[in-house]
Amino acid sequence: MKLKILWMYHDLMDLYGDKGNIEVLRRRAEKRGIECVVDTCTLDEKKEIQDYDLFFLGGGADREQQLIFRDLLGRRDGIAAAMDSGTAFLLICGGYQLFGQYYKDQDGNVLESLGFFDYYTVASDRDHRCIGNIALEAAIDGDTFMMVGFENHGGQTMNVQTPLGRVLSGHGNMYRSEFEGFLNDQVVATYMHGPLLPKNPAVADKILMRALKRNYGEVQLAKLDDTLEDKAREVMLKRLKVI
Numbered sequence: 001m002k003l004k005i006l007w008m009y010h011d012l013m014d015l016y017g018d019k020g021n022i023e024v025l026r027r028r029a030e031k032r033g034i035e036c037v038v039d040t041c042t043l044d045e046k047k048e049i050q051d052y053d054l055f056f057l058g059g060g061a062d063r064e065q066q067l068i069f070r071d072l073l074g075r076r077d078g079i080a081a082a083m084d085s086g087t088a089f090l091l092i093c094g095g096y097q098l099f100g101q102y103y104k105d106q107d108g109n110v111l112e113s114l115g116f117f118d119y120y121t122v123a124s125d126r127d128h129r130c131i132g133n134i135a136l137e138a139a140i141d142g143d144t145f146m147m148v149g150f151e152n153h154g155g156q157t158m159n160v161q162t163p164l165g166r167v168l169s170g171h172g173n174m175y176r177s178e179f180e181g182f183l184n185d186q187v188v189a190t191y192m193h194g195p196l197l198p199k200n201p202a203v204a205d206k207i208l209m210r211a212l213k214r215n216y217g218e219v220q221l222a223k224l225d226d227t228l229e230d231k232a233r234e235v236m237l238k239r240l241k242v243i
């Protein structure tokens, strides 16, 4: 089996170790004997987005979002074609925001976004920034997980019809929100950095299965030894008094 990953704006949209998500996807695929190709794509670079099984876009501060959003809008048709062809998407923070209707940043600039989903994001005042460790309960493709991560965003994301999970500790889509992220059959979008996947390997496997589905249908992945990852997650869940 072979997996093709597109890592968008790898040089601009990468906060708090988001690139670790790519390493985890690659390693967990290769340990199962799946050949993994990771291509990067930055401003003005031509790429056939619909040729990829997995599209990854990390987080970025307002400045980086400002730098990339026009280039991203220019790729809307390719991204829509990828969605139609069954590509899986993992979007973190600033990347998550740019798939909604718009992002109004800290200086009041309105960044038109891709508009695939109904949600929109408005930057909070500085007293209501959402910063810190976060824990969620999330159900993805039939399994329920406790997830941990780190969030740091001013953006308050509203009108999310299908969130990724319920907040157990932390803020989520808005300051002291009940819900976090966005989820549909192909897209996992979240404010969780930290990075997300090294701390939540079961979520990494769900995303790998979604990406493999495009060419191979429902795939079962061999179990890996996640003892250390599970212990690390447990430490954080205990610290947050969630368990």
Ligand code: GLN
Pocket: 015, 058, 059, 060, 061, 062, 065, 092, 093, 094, 095, 152, 153, 154, 155, 156
């Ligand atoms: N600039 C955005 C915000 O503050 C995104 C930040 C991020 O990607 N961590 O909401």
